[in-house]
Amino acid sequence: MKNRKATIRAVFGSNAGSAGAHNRRVIIDAIRVNKALSRAELARATKLTKQTVSNIIDELEQDGLVMPLKTIREGRGKPAKPYTLASNGAFAIGLQIDRDVARLIVVNLTGDIMIRHSVKLDSVNPEEGFETLVDLINAARAELEQMCCGASGRTAGLGVAMPGPFGKLAAMANEANGANDDAYSMAVWQRFPLVERLKERTGLDVSLQNDAAAATIAEKLMGNADSFRNVVCFYFGFGLGAGLIINGELYTGVDGNAGEIGLLKPVISSAETESLEHMASLASLCHAMGWNPSDDNLFAHITTALEENNFVMERWLEQAASYLRWAAQGMNLMFAPEATILCATAPKPLIDRLVCMINEDMRKMINPSGAPFMMAGTADQWAVAIGAASEPISNSFSPRHSALVKS
Template sequence: MHDLRTIRAKSGTNQEGTSAHNRRVIIEAIRLNGSLSRADLARATRLTKQTISNLIESLEVDGLVASQEVVRGARGQPSTPYRLVPEGAFALGVQIDRHLTRVVAVDLMGHEVARVVANLPPGGPAEGSKLILHLIDTVRRDLVARFPESVHRLAGLGVAMPGPFGLPPSDDDTWMMAQWQSFPLVETLAAGTGLVTSLQNDATACATAERMNGAADGLDHAVCIYFGYGIGAGLILGGELYTGSNSNAGEIGMVLFSRGGTQSPLEHRASLASLFQHLGLDSATTEAYADVERLTLAGDPRILDWIAGAAADMRQAVHMVETIFDPQTVILSGSAPGPLANRLFEAMFPLLPSNADRPDRSLPRLQIGMIGLWAVALGAAAEPIRRAFDPRFSAILKDAP
C-alpha cells in the first residue's frame, strides 16, 4: 500500500466538461511518480474515486495506461497499480541547424526510438525542406516497421531551429538563418507530413527535453541556458514553458555584454560559433565539433583561454536570469561537445552573489543538464507529447488541442 507516499501531481477538477484536463493530470502524475493505484491518484489529484475509475478505463481503452500485478499490503484492500504505456503515443522532432538537420522519433515517455541525420543541401530552405520531408518519411517507415500501431499514434511533429523569430532578415548577419526565417517552414512540413506541426527555438526545445526527462522534470520554475552554436534560454515558469508574445522569450544571446571596453552580444562571445572563430575552424563541417572535443580533452591553451572569458560572461548570464525569473535552479544544456560543456560549467564557479543564494535551497543554483548533439532534436520531438498530454490551464478552457 502507498498511503504515506508523497506523490507529485496537479489537482484535477470534478466539474463537468473537464475530462481533457483530468486525463492530462493523471498521465503526468504517473509519468512523474511511476506506477500509481486508483487510490493514489484520487488522493494526489483530489478527484473522486469514480472520476478516477472512469478516466483510467478511458486511458486503458486508448492504450495509454496499463494495469500491473495486484499489490497486497499488510492492511486494507489489495490495489492495482497503473503504468504508462510507452508505445501509447509517438512524436517526431526535427532540428534544423545552419548546415545540417536531425530527425528523431520518441515514444510517450520521450525516449528515442529512431533517428537520422544529414547535411543540408545547397539551395536554401526550398531544397532543404524537401530533404527534411524525405528524412521524416524515412524515420516514419522505421517507426512503423518496429511499432506497427504507431501509424495511428503520432501526436505530431515538433521543429526546432535558431531564433529569434519574426525579425527583418539580414543576409549580412551570419548568426541568423535569414532564408529559413522567412520561409513558410511550418506550413510546408505540415502539408508534407499531414501532422500538426509546431516550431520552437533551440533553447526552448532543450528546456522541453529537460522538463520531460532531464534536470527540470517535475520543477515548476527553471531556466535552461542553451549552449550550442548560439546561446539562448528556455523558460519554465509556473509549470509551463513560456515563449513570449513572438516566441522569442529567453533570447539572452542577444543581450549586450561588456568585456575589455567593448560591447557585443553574449552569443558572439560565449557560444560555439565564437569558439570556432577563435580557433579558425570551419563551422560548416561536422568535423569542427570533433576538433573542439579533441582539443578540449588535450587541454589546448586556446580552448582554456576562450573558456576563461566565456565563463565570466556566462556567470553574468546566470546572475541575470536568477534575478529576473527567480527559478528553483538554472540548468546548462545544449548541443556542445560534452567535454567542452563540462569544462565551461566548472569554470563558471563560484557563481556571483544573487537573490538565489539562499540557505534553504534544496537544488543547486546551477547544474548541468542534457548535453549532446541530439538534445535539441529530442526536445523538438517532446513538444508534441507535451502539447497532447501535459496539464495546461487552456485544457480546462477547452482551448488546447
C-alpha cells in the same frame, strides 16, 4: 515498482461535469510522473471521485493509453491493480533544424527513443532543404510503422525546433549579426513557411519553438532541471540562447522569443560592439580556432584542444566564461531562479570547464563558501530534438493550462 508509501505527485482534477478532457490529462500525467498508480491512489492524489477515476481509466485502457500491471495486496485491504502508461499508446516526432544538420527523434508515450537519424542540411536553400526534411520524416514514419503496426494513427504530432528569433524580433537579429551574416539567425529559413508546408506534406499537427526552449524542456525531462519549478537554462550551441521555466512551465513569450539573450550586446568594456553569441557559442569558438563548424570531427577537435591546454582555446574560454557569467548574473537578478543551468550541443568537458570557471569567478566576487552559482546540464547533440518531440506529447496529454489552451 515504486515504493507504495512514497508521496504521490499529481495535479488536482475537477469533479465538474465539463472537465472531462482536463481530468483525462490529469490522470495520464499522474501515472506518468509516478510510473504506476492504482485507481484508489489516483482518486486520493487527484481529488477526483473514485467513480470518475474508474470511468477515465476504463476509457484510457480502451484507447490503448494505459495498461494494468500485476495485482498487488496492500495490508488487509482489497487487492490493488496498478496502471501504467502503455508505451506504444502514442508517438511523437521531434525535428531539430540546425545550421548544417537536421536531427530527428521519434519517442513513444513514455519517452523512450524509438528512432534517431541525422542528415546534412542545406542551410541557405530552404526549398531544397525542405525536401530533405520531408524525406527524413517519411523514412522515419515508415520505419516506425514497421516497428509498431498502426503507429501512424497514434502519432500525436511533429515538434520542430530551430534557431530563433521568430517574427518581428528576427529583424533585430539580422541587424545584430549583420545583414549578410545568416550563420546565426538562418534568416532565409525564418522567411520560409516551414510550419504550413510541413503540415501540408505530412498531415501532422506541427508546432515550432526555438532550440533553446527545446533544450530547456529536454533538461527538465532528463537533466538537472527536473527537481526545480523556476529555472534558467542557458543553451550553448552554434548560437546562444536561454530557456525559462517559471512555476513549472516553459515561458515562451511573444512569438516564442523569450530567452533570446544571444542578441544582447554586453558593455563589459567600452569597445564592445558584437552581440553575446559572437563571443560565447560554438560558432565563436570555431572562428577563434579556425575550425569548420560543419566538420564531423568538431567535438573531437574541441576535446583534444582542452586536453592539450591549447593557448587559443584557453584565451577563448576566459572570454566566453566572462560573457556567460555576465548574462547569467542579469538573468538571476531579473528572475531569481532556484537554479541556473548550462546545457549544450557541445562536448561535456567544454561545458564542465565553462561552468567551473564561472563558479570560481562568482566565489571570488560574492561568497567564497557559497553554493555553486551555475550547474552543468545535459551536453547531448540530440537534446534539442528530444525537447522538440516532447511538445506534441505534452500538448496532447499534459494537464497544464497552456496545453489546454492550445488544444
